[in-house]
Amino acid sequence: MENTTEILGLYPTWYQPALGSGWVLGIIAVIHVLASHTSVGAALVSTWLATVAVRRNRPELLEYVRRYGVFLLVFSYVLGSITGPGIWFSATVASPRGLSALIHSYVWWWATEWVFFFIEVVGIYLLVYLAGKVDGRSYLKIAWIFGLASWATMLIIVGILSFMMWPGQERWFTEGGTLDGFFGLYTFAQILSRTCFMLMAAALAGGLIAAYIRDGAFRLEMTRKLAWVGMLGAVLGAVFFQWGLTTLPESAQLLMKTRLPGSFVPAMWAILSAIVIYFATLLLRPGALNVPLAAAMMAALLIFGIWPEERARESMRKPYVAGQFVYSNQIIARDVPALGVKSELPALESRGMLALHPFIPEHLRRIGEGNALEAGHALAIVYCSNCHGLGTTGTRPFGEMFAGNRDAADIERFIKGALVTGNMVNMPRIPLRDDEAHALAQFIASLPLWHSITR
Amino acid sequence: MDIETLYALRSSSGLPSHPAIFLILLVLTWALHMIAVHVMLGSTALALTGAFSSNAHGRRLAGPMLDTAKVAVSIAIVIGVAPLLFVQVIYDPFWYVSNVLSARWAIAFIVVLLVAYWAMYHHYFVGKDGGSATSRWSLALSLALLLAAGFIMHALASQALRPELWMAWYAPEGHLETAGSGIHEFNLGRFLFFIVLAAPVTGAWLLGCRRYLACREQSDAPYLEWIASLGNKLMTGGGFAALICYAAWMATLPDSAAGFPVSLWSIVANASILLLIVTPALFRSASGSYAPFATATGAVLLIAIAREALRHRILFGTHGYELSTYAINLDWYSNALFCLTFAGVGGFAIAYSVAISWEAGKTPGIYTASPRVDRLGGFALAALLVWIAQYFFVGFLVMAR
Numbered sequence: 069m070e071n072t073t074e075i076l077g078l079y080p081t082w083y084q085p086a087l088g089s090g091w092v093l094g095i096i097a098v099i100h101v102l103a104s105h106t107s108v109g110a111a112l113v114s115t116w117l118a119t120v121a122v123r124r125n126r127p128e129l130l131e132y133v134r135r136y137g138v139f140l141l142v143f144s145y146v147l148g149s150i151t152g153p154g155i156w157f158s159a160t161v162a163s164p165r166g167l168s169a170l171i172h173s174y175v176w177w178w179a180t181e182w183v184f185f186f187i188e189v190v191g192i193y194l195l196v197y198l199a200g201k202v203d204g205r206s207y208l209k210i211a212w213i214f215g216l217a218s219w220a221t222m223l224i225i226v227g228i229l230s231f232m233m234w235p236g237q238e239r240w241f242t243e244g245g246t247l248d249g250f251f252g253l254y255t256f257a258q259i260l261s262r263t264c265f266m267l268m269a270a271a272l273a274g275g276l277i278a279a280y281i282r283d284g285a286f287r288l289e290m291t292r293k294l295a296w297v298g299m300l301g302a303v304l305g306a307v308f309f310q311w312g313l314t315t316l317p318e319s320a321q322l323l324m325k326t327r328l329p330g331s332f333v334p335a336m337w338a339i340l341s342a343i344v345i346y347f348a349t350l351l352l353r354p355g356a357l358n359v360p361l362a363a364a365m366m367a368a369l370l371i372f373g374i375w376p377e378e379r380a381r382e383s384m385r386k387p388y389v390a391g392q393f394v395y396s397n398q399i400i401a402r403d404v405p406a407l408g409v410k411s412e413l414p415a416l417e418s419r420g421m422l423a424l425h426p427f428i429p430e431h432l433r434r435i436g437e438g439n440a441l442e443a444g445h446a447l448a449i450v451y452c453s454n455c456h457g458l459g460t461t462g463t464r465p466f467g468e469m470f471a472g473n474r475d476a477a478d479i480e481r482f483i484k485g486a487l488v489t490g491n492m493v494n495m496p497r498i499p500l501r502d503d504e505a506h507a508l509a510q511f512i513a514s515l516p517l518w519h520s521i522t523r
Numbered sequence: 524m525d526i527e528t529l530y531a532l533r534s535s536s537g538l539p540s541h542p543a544i545f546l547i548l549l550v551l552t553w554a555l556h557m558i559a560v561h562v563m564l565g566s567t568a569l570a571l572t573g574a575f576s577s578n579a580h581g582r583r584l585a586g587p588m589l590d591t592a593k594v595a596v597s598i599a600i601v602i603g604v605a606p607l608l609f610v611q612v613i614y615d616p617f618w619y620v621s622n623v624l625s626a627r628w629a630i631a632f633i634v635v636l637l638v639a640y641w642a643m644y645h646h647y648f649v650g651k652d653g654g655s656a657t658s659r660w661s662l663a664l665s666l667a668l669l670l671a672a673g674f675i676m677h678a679l680a681s682q683a684l685r686p687e688l689w690m691a692w693y694a695p696e697g698h699l700e701t702a703g704s705g706i707h708e709f710n711l712g713r714f715l716f717f718i719v720l721a722a723p724v725t726g727a728w729l730l731g732c733r734r735y736l737a738c739r740e741q742s743d744a745p746y747l748e749w750i751a752s753l754g755n756k757l758m759t760g761g762g763f764a765a766l767i768c769y770a771a772w773m774a775t776l777p778d779s780a781a782g783f784p785v786s787l788w789s790i791v792a793n794a795s796i797l798l799l800i801v802t803p804a805l806f807r808s809a810s811g812s813y814a815p816f817a818t819a820t821g822a823v824l825l826i827a828i829a830r831e832a833l834r835h836r837i838l839f840g841t842h843g844y845e846l847s848t849y850a851i852n853l854d855w856y857s858n859a860l861f862c863l864t865f866a867g868v869g870g871f872a873i874a875y876s877v878a879i880s881w882e883a884g885k886t887p888g889i890y891t892a893s894p895r896v897d898r899l900g901g902f903a904l905a906a907l908l909v910w911i912a913q914y915f916f917v918g919f920l921v922m923a924r
Binding site: 245 | 524528534540598602604605607609612619620622623630633636640693694697698701702857872875876880891892896900907917918
């Protein structure tokens with residue numbers, strides 16, 4: 069039956085030509101991952117150290133916990149607590165319907181995480197300001213409440229991230245319910261791998277504080293302790309990460325093998341090896357620890373570890389951006405009977421994007437001789453700009469696509485053969501009508517001219 | 524935008540509960556967020572004026588106000604996450620469009636807030652004891668950036684209420700403008716009103732501080748009197764300033780809100796501001812009182828309700844947008860999960876945190892928790908462990924099904 073919808077719920081588009089809106093979101097997300105992983109790992113490490121400090125009556129260890137807490141407050145909690153909502157802000161402008169799909173299904177889970185986040189932030193202040201000012205038993209309670217609440221934030225986010233990649237149970241599509249979307253083998257694999265990597269990040273950050281300890285013997289002791297934590301975190305995290313990859317569907321694994329740069333896997337092994345070697349060196353020669361080295365290892369983790377890992381995760385869920393039903397270009401591409409969600413592809417196929425998108429100027433609703441280029445531009449903005457630069461800058465720019473071919477007929481043939489039919493595994497199906505495919509091809513072919521006109 | 528389009532922009536995934544629940548939580552958490560924002564702005568301003576002041580009491584107050592400001596920024600951000608979540612759930616068409624149309628500003632908000640926070644910490648670490656000129660100016664920068672962040676939020680909220688102008692902003696003269704670089708709508712009266720409210724709220728906070736400090740041994744009576752006097756002045760003077768800003772806001776409301784200034788909810792907002800003005804006279808106490816802060820919290824909550832009534836008048840009254848027609852896909856588990864976590868885990872943990880920091884702050888030397896406080900901590904810890912256990916138990920049940 070033909071879809072008779074008059075208008076689709078598509079939002080305006082923010083097009084960022086220099087970086088691409090996806091990269092803006094990615095940069096904020098990666099910084100957040102570093103800060104939040106460090107803070108959750110550090111919360112667990114602090115809980116352990118506070119327990120040892122109180123049980124064995126070691127005030128110098130308590131002072132280390134306090135100083136570590138101050139560092140976390142200024143680094144992880146400022147950065148993490150601002151970039152956390154920052155991911156929402158950047159996802160709102162880069163991918164509003166993707167974020168909306170997650171928020172509307174998992175609002176109560178996120179609200180629950182907010183409760184733990186509140187406890188965690190209050191907890192870090194108490195851990196810092198009440199160190200040495202309350203009795204040991206109370207301090208232990210504060211530390212454990214802080215540590216467990218911090219870990220609980222991760223437990224919730226991991227489930228939502230898992231859903232974002234792939235609903236945990238296939239029946240979620242037909243039966244609904246947040247639990248079936250939330251829990252899958254991948255959820256548990258992520259809990260294990262992320263917890264380990266968080267401990268590793270915490271050990272790297274802890275090294276920055278340990279490097280400032282003046283008491284030589286205590287400094288060596290702390291360095292060794294952190295090196296053990298970091299080493300175990302790195303090795304076990306890698307094992308669980310590998311297991312996590314096997315829990316993903318075949319298509320995700322295929323995408324990982326075919327769409328990621330060849331350097332990805334060797335680079336991941338290289339950074340992991342470097343981190344293991346770093347911790348092994350500290351175990352054998354704890355005196356080698358210094359601030360520049362510890363800071364460099366943190367930066368290396370961010371640039372060579374978290375960034376490629378986040379990029380891989382994004383690639384593996386393509387062409388979807390959330391729950392395997394929202395495309396990365398914001399179109400709902402699959403029925404979800406449990407929620408009453410209908411695919412928008414049939415309506416787009418029959419009536420066209422320009423007719424159905426609410427944020428298209430009236431003079432572009434019908435393609436004629438005088439507006440083909442502008443209509444093609446509007447189609448490129450809506451269908452393509454989330455993943456492609458519409459010139460020579462940004463991610464995967466059109467200027468570098470089609471091997472430099474600017475023949476409109478060739479481009480139109482490619483669009484109809486690969487995109488309209490949905491024959492590219494990593495790209496959304498683009499159900500353009502004939503006149504739209506023609507206009508889009510005209511626009512892509514005329515890019516140098518378009519840029520000179522609109523500059 | 525016509526009403527069909529506004530409804531089409533709603534999430535097709537629907538809501539897991541009735542929209543009224545989210546609306547109530549939105550108003551409540553927004554009010555709490557604003558209380559924290561007001562204390563944050565007020566304490567930062569007092570820390571800043573104290574750092575530049577020659578008044579001994581003012582300089583002395585700058586230290587604790589800086590400590591207050593640091594924590595208040597944290598609390599404002601943490602509480603702010605909740606209304607940010609709830610506004611996306613029920614007002615998604617408005618919030619998302621407004622953000623996309625000013626995308627660069629939405630992203631800038633993050634950077635501005637980050638620099639503001641770190642600038643505050645810079646002053647804290649570098650200029651703790653009075654501060655160098657540089658660190659004082661970094662505190663000034665922090666306050667300016669906090670206000671800028673507030674202005675961005677204000678503009679995004681204002682734009683969300685003008686769906687009739689969205690297309691003109693997105694496609695001026697019919698051509699797509701996708702850079703998201705503009706601020707399209709703001710109302711200076713409205714912005715100033717919510718900023719100026721920081722004065723009476725901080726005044727109420729100071730009266731509470733006066734009461735708290737009076738419990739300590741060796742309290743300095745002239746200093747405490749000065750704090751109380753400053754608190755009273757801020758409440759009354761700031762309340763009058765807020766009244767003027769409110770009038771300026773009401774005088775410049777768009778046509779879509781016509782009639783609101785003389786509505787019942789506007790009268791409630793005015794009464795709330797008047798309440799802030801007369802609070803110092805109502806709660807005169809030699810040793811200060813916590814009642815003014817409780818009153819200020821109540822007043823801000825009423826103002827938050829009035830603000831929501833204004834949104835309702837514009838979105839429902841002018842555009843016909845009804846919240847109650849949002850599709851519901853009820854999800855019992857996540858409803859129960861939040862309620863029980865909020866009341867059980869959150870309730871115990873926050874009560875314990877407040878109790879122990881409160882008591883420890885009043886106690887010279889090391890504080891040993893009373894049996895009651897200790898028991899509260901035990902409950903909080905147990906609730907957390909039960910929560911984590913149920914997470915894995917339920918997870919394995921789902922997997923085994």
